[in-house]
Amino acid sequence: PPKEKHVMEIPKTASCVVIGGGAVGLSVAYHLARGGMREVVLLEKDLLGVDHSLAGSVDRLDADIAPFDFHAIAYLIHPRRSNANNRRMVIVHSGHRQGVALGEGVNDTIDRLLADGFTVLVMDMPLVGWNTDKTIELAEEGFTVTVTVTIGVRGTSGHNEMFEKLTAKLPAKLPAGTAFRFFLEPIVQGVNHFLHTNGDAVDVSMLGLSGGGWATHMAAAIDPRIKQSFPVAGAYPLYARAFAPGSLGDTEQYYTPLYREIDSDGDAIPDTAAGVASWLEIFALGGYGKGRRQIQILNFEDSCCFYTSVFETYDDFVSGVVDKLGHGDWDLHSDRTHKVHIISADVLNRVIMPALAVGQD
Structure with a gap:
């Protein structure tokens, strides 16, 4: 006793x-x-899968996507270890995970960050994991959308249904791309909360796997407060996806008004950006800015998506564009140590943690 x-x-x-x-x-x-x-x-x-002994305390954050009645949950874990890294937050996004427990290297990443003293914000996509809210309401407009997906079953059908129903019923006064808010605004609110409640905060970084990698690309592109980002197996430009067939699908990855690419020379391969922002522009935005850096991490033989060497058609180009802009850095790392859809121990130990080590206690 x-x-x-x-x-x-x-x-x-x-x-x-x-x-x-x-x-x-x-x-x-x-x-x-x-x-x-x-x-x-x-x-x-x-938070099954996370070593609770590494946590000093946990805040449960509830993001309400105003003016809608729709909620997204995130957990802000304060480490038990006390050091200068407590003032640094790393967002870890699980993506399209299935089941109850965090896994696929996401849990190991959280544990390592907590062990090193970082504050960690753990997030799920909408309709995934602990995000069980399936009804989007806008009372003043008499607007209700209910998604029929079964929570806990891996897949993207729920997100596709969300985009389809919102696009069909959205009030005219709201922009057509409003569906992206349900994916990205909880991340922005999490950053707001950390910076508002920690006057001595040093920086915010973000990483994620799969759909969490997609979320990392997108959030880093729109929120320059995210200084370092490490999207793992999260996205390819549209033209490249035909060369990695598992990379097809997901409305949030293909939304035409945003990502559109056209085939200008008739060879059946898109080669010209025609939307608001191409994927290559989104990649570059994630690394652009004073003190900012993005390392895109792709598993060369991933069992899911964004595999093979097709990244060689754009990695030097994107890196060069960011260099020419004069602020920030963009790199790509191809992980050839395994053949599965994970954040590997090699990437965690040789890429992510060394990059975060600047200013680490």
Whole structure:
């Protein structure tokens, strides 16, 4: 038994309490819920796969995508270890994960960051993992969209349905690309929260796998406060996807008004950007800016998507464009150490952590 007894009084006005897992946590959660607590969250359920012993405390963030009634959850994990890295936040985005537990190297990445003292914001895509809100409402317009996807089943059909239904029913006063807000605004709100609540914050970085890699590309392109970004197996330019067939699909990856590419010479391969921003421009924006850097990480023999050497058609070009702009850096790393869809230990130890080491305690 412990030598000292620590008692934490739960305020009667609290609407949400986050509790560590295990038998004791389950018992406490049960009794709080029976006592009228509106929402009790078990870390063992939502952050399964993460080493809880590395966490000092956890904030559960609820992003409401105004003016809609639609919620996205994220967990801000404060490390147990105290050092200068506590003032640095790394966003880790899980993408299209399936099941309950975080895995595929995402969990190992979170553990390593916490062990090194970084504050970590863990995020899921909408309709994935702990993001179970499937209804988008805009009461003032009498607008409701419900997505029928089954949460916890890997795939992109729910996101495709979200785009399709929103595009069909969206009020005229809102832009056609509004669906992107449900993917990207929770990330921006997470950055806002960290910087607002930490006056001595040093920097914000971001990484993610698969759909989380896509989210990393997009968020770094629109929010220059994200200084370093490491999208893993997240995107190819549209012209390149025919050479890696698993890379096809996902409306958020193909939305024509944004990413459109046309075949100007009739060889059946798109070669000219014709949308708001091509993928190559989005890549470059992620690395452009004073003190900014992006390293795109692709698994050469990925079992899912964005594999083979087709990246050689654009990597030097994008890097050169960012160099010519005079601020920032863009690089690409091809991981040839495995044949699966993961953030590998090699990438974590040889690419991500060394890049983050600037200013590390």
